[in-house]
Amino acid sequence: MESTARPTRSAWLLEHLRQALLDGIYPLGSRLNEVHLSQELNVSRTPVRAALQTLAGEGLLSYVPNRGFTVREVRLSEIVEAYEMRALAEGLAARLAAERGLPEDARRIIEHSLEDGDRVLAGAGDREAQRAAYARNNEIFHSAIIAAGGSTLVEDVVRLCQRIPQASAHNVVAFDLADVRERHRAHHRIYAAILDQDTSEAEALMRQHVLAVELSMIRSIAHRSDRR
Structure with missing residues (x-):
């Protein structure tokens, strides 16, 4: 439960993307491209994909095979x-x-x-x-x-x-x-x-x-x- 521990790069990336989605930084229905995100955030594609998969599991993103991840639209x-x-x-x-x-x-x-x-x-x-x-x-x-x-x-x-x-x-x-x-x-x-x-x-x-x-x-x- 200690919150002072320094987060790992992967943990930071997951939380950064989660907060961006909650704040509406990425438009509803827009596609999140792994390559563009990795370049934008200066991280490799592997943790980006892992973060996107986690966020899809949480319901913030939708995933369609061969189309990738899009920002889930919730009324x-x-x-x-x-x-x-x-x-x-x-x-x-x-x-x-x-x-x-x-x-x-x-x-x-x-x-x-x-x-x-x-x-x-x-x-x-x-x-x-x-x-x-x-x-x-x-x-x-x-x-x-x-x-x-x-x-x-x-x-x-x-x-x-x-x-x-x-x-x-x-x-x-x-x-x-x-x-x-x-x-x-x-x-x-x-x-x-x-x-x-x-x-x-x-x-x-x-x-x-x-x-x-x-x-x-x-x-x-x-x-x-x-x-x-």
Whole structure:
């Protein structure tokens, strides 16, 4: 869970391309050419192909034999629906976690994610590295609460939502530092409610948090469209 480790070149490439796709750098439906990308990013074709295959598996790209990789087109309505489902499912997970109480290992994981998030967002370093570190941190926090909820149904619903990659807790679509800091403060409030075993507050805060992320995402996509 240590986020200070220096990423490998392959890990950097994967995250760089993931962030570019989430930010709409490559137009929807456009083809990503391995040769052009390797030249543009000054890396060999092998890690580029591996990264593209991973991103296709995550749903950010589509792959057609003999045609290669293209940027997957996802309707805004699908993304919104995925967030709405996530808000309901993760709100229930937070309620269940508060009701049942957190085991010690879950507390350690969540507290580490909160401390690590505080550190990652406190500085003003490289934006891409900061975003990648927070994406990992965000995924750890949400996954720990979902697991603590102990509901297989909730886990299945969240997994279904992740078929829309823009709605995944790992994929930070809109990385505005002030906005993300507020999102992280919400993590602290959610955790406090769970520790207090305030089931209604834990559920409400988690729902509000996921829907606030949805709103940030919609604003980012709208701003992106305005620039075109």
